[in-house]
């Protein structure tokens with residue numbers, strides 16, 4: 376599923392290629408796409424003839440601003456793609472929405488998994504929708520102290536906590552594994568055992584990994600594409616995500632894959648410390 380770097384890349388593409396366009400026609404091919412308003416007819420009517428005035432990202436939400444005051448908000452799920460070039464792959468049923476733009480251009484929303492959702496929201500509805508989200512990783516409010524204060528007394532495992540969009544916006548399963556690798560934290564490490572210096576390192580790892588993902592225009596493990604149907608490059612820089620069975624680049628131990636908080640997780644047991652389980656810390660201490 377597109378995470379912060381992928382949605383950021385799509386947003387930048389929309390800025391460059393789509394903002395300023397008029398929506399001349401709307402085809403909803405899969406009505407399950409439209410979460411809001413309740414009637415698809417109203418979604419189509421309110422989009423017709425309006426101009427796209429801006430594009431922005433909040434967490435993993437892609438927000439297309441319109442001169443009507445509405446915002447068209449996409450949550451791109453696992454297979455979600457927003458494409459300015461006609462999708463070449465079949466089935467055609469994977470195309471959920473077509474926006475006909477002026478200049479005979481078309482913007483396609485495609486998702487072969489069918490889980491992507493769209494909402495057309497007025498200003499108050501948009502604000503309400505975004506209000507529960509945690510800070511942006513590159514925002515001023517996101518500091519090591521914020522992480523420590525928000526999570527430092529929690530007994531939950533660190534990986535599900537950094538995936539929680541109410542704690543922090545934009546991190547998903549791929550970047551979470553890479554972040555915890557850099558921070559040398561086991562994904563099952565209990566937050567209340569993390570030390571002050573470790574919060575600093577985790578904070579830096581979050582920013583560095585997401586910034587690298589943006590610089591490389593996203594990670595294409597399977598389905599992610601930018602607006603011109605090009606894959607990202609960051610998959611070439613991953614150290615642990617889906618590298619199970621391969622040597623850790625840091626200690627040459629074997630990277631493993633296990634479920635943590637219900638999500639497949641990739642890490643190096645040799646250099647990511649768990650330290651909180653019964654005996655776990657002792658075993659590590661004695662190895663040190």
Ligand SMILES: [Zn+2]
Nearest residue numbers: 623626643646
């Ligand atoms: Zn290692």
